[in-house]
Amino acid sequence: MTTTHGTTPAADGFRMPAEFERHRGTWMVWPERPDNWRLGAKPAQEAFVAVATAIAESEPVTMAVSARQYENCRSLLPDAVRVVEMSNDDSWMRDIGPTFVVDGTGRLRGVDWIFNAWGGLVDGLYFPWALDDAVARKVCEIEGADRYRAPIVLEGGSIHTDGEGTLFATEECLLSAGRNPELSKEEIEAELRAYTGVTKVVWLGRGVYLDETNGHVDNLINVARPGLVLLTWTEDPDDPQAEISLDARRRLESATDAAGRSLEVVTLPSPGPILITEEESGGVDVVKGTLPRRPGDRLAGSYANAYVCNGRVVVPRLDPRFDDEALEIYAKAFPDRSVVGVPAREVLLGGGNIHCITQQVPDPDLA
Amino acid sequence: MTTTHGTTPAADGFRMPAEFERHRGTWMVWPERPDNWRLGAKPAQEAFVAVATAIAESEPVTMAVSARQYENCRSLLPDAVRVVEMSNDDSWMRDIGPTFVVDGTGRLRGVDWIFNAWGGLVDGLYFPWALDDAVARKVCEIEGADRYRAPIVLEGGSIHTDGEGTLFATEECLLSAGRNPELSKEEIEAELRAYTGVTKVVWLGRGVYLDETNGHVDNLINVARPGLVLLTWTEDPDDPQAEISLDARRRLESATDAAGRSLEVVTLPSPGPILITEEESGGVDVVKGTLPRRPGDRLAGSYANAYVCNGRVVVPRLDPRFDDEALEIYAKAFPDRSVVGVPAREVLLGGGNIHCITQQVPDPDLA
Numbered sequence: 212m213t214t215t216h217g218t219t220p221a222a223d224g225f226r227m228p229a230e231f232e233r234h235r236g237t238w239m240v241w242p243e244r245p246d247n248w249r250l251g252a253k254p255a256q257e258a259f260v261a262v263a264t265a266i267a268e269s270e271p272v273t274m275a276v277s278a279r280q281y282e283n284c285r286s287l288l289p290d291a292v293r294v295v296e297m298s299n300d301d302s303w304m305r306d307i308g309p310t311f312v313v314d315g316t317g318r319l320r321g322v323d324w325i326f327n328a329w330g331g332l333v334d335g336l337y338f339p340w341a342l343d344d345a346v347a348r349k350v351c352e353i354e355g356a357d358r359y360r361a362p363i364v365l366e367g368g369s370i371h372t373d374g375e376g377t378l379f380a381t382e383e384c385l386l387s388a389g390r391n392p393e394l395s396k397e398e399i400e401a402e403l404r405a406y407t408g409v410t411k412v413v414w415l416g417r418g419v420y421l422d423e424t425n426g427h428v429d430n431l432i433n434v435a436r437p438g439l440v441l442l443t444w445t446e447d448p449d450d451p452q453a454e455i456s457l458d459a460r461r462r463l464e465s466a467t468d469a470a471g472r473s474l475e476v477v478t479l480p481s482p483g484p485i486l487i488t489e490e491e492s493g494g495v496d497v498v499k500g501t502l503p504r505r506p507g508d509r510l511a512g513s514y515a516n517a518y519v520c521n522g523r524v525v526v527p528r529l530d531p532r533f534d535d536e537a538l539e540i541y542a543k544a545f546p547d548r549s550v551v552g553v554p555a556r557e558v559l560l561g562g563g564n565i566h567c568i569t570q571q572v573p574d575p576d577l578a
Numbered sequence: 579m580t581t582t583h584g585t586t587p588a589a590d591g592f593r594m595p596a597e598f599e600r601h602r603g604t605w606m607v608w609p610e611r612p613d614n615w616r617l618g619a620k621p622a623q624e625a626f627v628a629v630a631t632a633i634a635e636s637e638p639v640t641m642a643v644s645a646r647q648y649e650n651c652r653s654l655l656p657d658a659v660r661v662v663e664m665s666n667d668d669s670w671m672r673d674i675g676p677t678f679v680v681d682g683t684g685r686l687r688g689v690d691w692i693f694n695a696w697g698g699l700v701d702g703l704y705f706p707w708a709l710d711d712a713v714a715r716k717v718c719e720i721e722g723a724d725r726y727r728a729p730i731v732l733e734g735g736s737i738h739t740d741g742e743g744t745l746f747a748t749e750e751c752l753l754s755a756g757r758n759p760e761l762s763k764e765e766i767e768a769e770l771r772a773y774t775g776v777t778k779v780v781w782l783g784r785g786v787y788l789d790e791t792n793g794h795v796d797n798l799i800n801v802a803r804p805g806l807v808l809l810t811w812t813e814d815p816d817d818p819q820a821e822i823s824l825d826a827r828r829r830l831e832s833a834t835d836a837a838g839r840s841l842e843v844v845t846l847p848s849p850g851p852i853l854i855t856e857e858e859s860g861g862v863d864v865v866k867g868t869l870p871r872r873p874g875d876r877l878a879g880s881y882a883n884a885y886v887c888n889g890r891v892v893v894p895r896l897d898p899r900f901d902d903e904a905l906e907i908y909a910k911a912f913p914d915r916s917v918v919g920v921p922a923r924e925v926l927l928g929g930g931n932i933h934c935i936t937q938q939v940p941d942p943d944l945a
Binding site (some may be wrong): 282297298 | 722
């Protein structure tokens with residue numbers, strides 16, 4: 212049974228583990244909406260199958276899927292991936308799934324943040340989003356995990372942690388007008404501490420250029436271990452991304468983490484810029500109220516948007532000119548894991564990448 | 579992950595435990611179809627909540643529910659009951675869920691029988707039934723149980739076992755024209771042995787008078803322990819049920835079980851006869867192809883249709899003239915359990931009772 216607690220994880224002695232700590236498994240959601248995924252989501256489904264399969268080689272994967280798509284999804288995925296019905300508005304489990312926390316005594320709980328499609332009626336990406344907002348609770352029930360319903364709007368992709376008390380976030384996202392405009396930065400930070408158990412928030416400025424999530428931190432950086440951050444970078448001074456990455460680097464290098472460490476920053480190349488083609492745009496249904504996918508629009512492609520699971524790192528392949536370099540950087544940053552590249556342009560076309568479509572369930576027995 | 583095995587439970591050393599052996603939990607499905615459940619299924623939902631709550635006091639209960647009804651279902655059930663989305667055609671988990679088997683080494687697997695709505699296009703009760711037929715696999719995936727896809731049409735309510743090698747079934751049901759007409763009685767018996775691990779089938783004749791399932795055995799008898807069977811009975815010699823029960827009694831008393839025991843038969847009173855009222859009939863949507871619920875139609879009410887879970891027995895209350903007597907018989911037959919009566923006329927109006935709407939998951943650690 213799943214009890215909803217009125218207290219907070221911090222008050223109850225729980226903490227959010229880092230993604231690189233041991234997992235019990237991974238959750239994803241099957242893509243289907245034809246106003247976001249081209250050609251009835253068939254190319255995206257192929258990409259999601261590749262991602263799920265790559266992760267399932269190292270840990271159990273559960274794919275949530277609407278009743279409409281169940282048979283198709285079950286038939287396209289290998290037996291190794293568990294498929295469960297779960298209605299949804301789109302397929303971004305990082306953002307709609309629970310943020311799991313552990314207490315060092317074998318207990319696992321889920322934080323169920325309020326979800327409003329990345330900005331609600333201010334600048335959200337679709338309406339309605341009620342099914343997405345209900346996903347975290349449903350995942351908790353299947354995992355047998357108790358739940359906290361956090362009182363703020365937040366997506367899992369807008370926070371990263373080192374598991375040792377430090378949380379990374381961007382001001383662009385967490386202070387956006389469409390999320391918690393009634394709260395000050397200090398009040399938001401207090402909620403982050405209360406619901407993730409961290410003691411230090413490292414604030415970055417803006418996220419990746421044109422990121423439609425108001426600059427999720429998980430598209431800008433990846434945390435390889437306490438003290439080591441991978442940062443999206445560009446060598447082109449005329450690219451608007453250059454100033455964003457430079458500012459992030461300065462903030463990271465001048466910060467200390469919860470343990471008092473300085474942070475080492477390793478840069479990742481930027482793919483592209485990657486633009487939506489005429490053909491790709493033409494495959495997306497036009498629906499009023501959903502973010503359009505216009506030809507020539509620049510996508511917020513980033514190698515930071517990778518997923519760290521047991522024994523491996525699953526990295527998006529986005530641009531043959533830079534893919535191998537990015538994979539090598541991951542291999543160095545994660546010396547004990549195998550690094551697997553998965554073609555992910557079709558995921559990017561939907562507005563995110565491999566980190567955005569995954570959510571880890573930590574091992575409840577973590578310290 | 580859930581692997582589907584091409585072998586059989588008997589060949590792999592698995593057996594179907596008796597219902598009275600220890601459970602890990604219980605599955606149910608939420609009622610909603612307005613062409614079977616009156617008044618948009620609201621009275622039935624209230625009855626299902628009472629049944630789930632009564633069981634959840636002794637073991638974990640999971641309620642499967644369509645996406646349409648999720649919010650309503652979650653709001654009506656206590657936190658103690660887990661709710662998971664699962665599309666379905668109706669709410670008879672006994673008949674559409676897996677028959678679980680164990681192997682004495684901690685392994686649990688599910689037998690996924692072919693389901694055709696109690697007779698398919700011959701005399702089935704609705705069409706389509708594809709969502710129901712997919713339920714057993716989905717339950718197995720959430721339970722983390724491997725699966726067998728049995729090659730015959732069968733519902734869980736058409737078999738009872740004593741857990742020690744004996745299976746009870748009716749000829750009316752298992753030999754019906756709408757299920758496996760191409761198989762002989764001997765061939766069907768061979769499949770029962772292969773997929774439940776029993777060594778002896780005790781064949782009864784007909785099920786309860788006017789039972790729309792072609793006489794499911796679980797509405798006629800209940801198995802209290804090896805060697806002890808509760809049988810629906812009537813003292814009215816003019817009631818068509820009298821001859822059916824007498825024949826069943828003679829067959830039971832002349833049979834021996836797999837262990838060579840004679841069977842003790844204890845009779846249960848029959849409620850009613852219970853007829854559908856004008857008001858009840860008027861609350862059901864008329865839909866072509868679904869069994870109608872006409873005023874004055876006699877319902878196949880039976881106290882045998884009870885559910886045995888950890889530490890308790892949940893018995894339908896169907897008729898104040900006989901309820902207490904039936905509960906007392908259960909109390910004597912199950913001296914180590916508490917017996918709980920739950921008002922169940924609204925379940926009966928849909929065509930079954932408490933046993934029909936439940937399916938146990940045995941403790942995988944059973945011997």
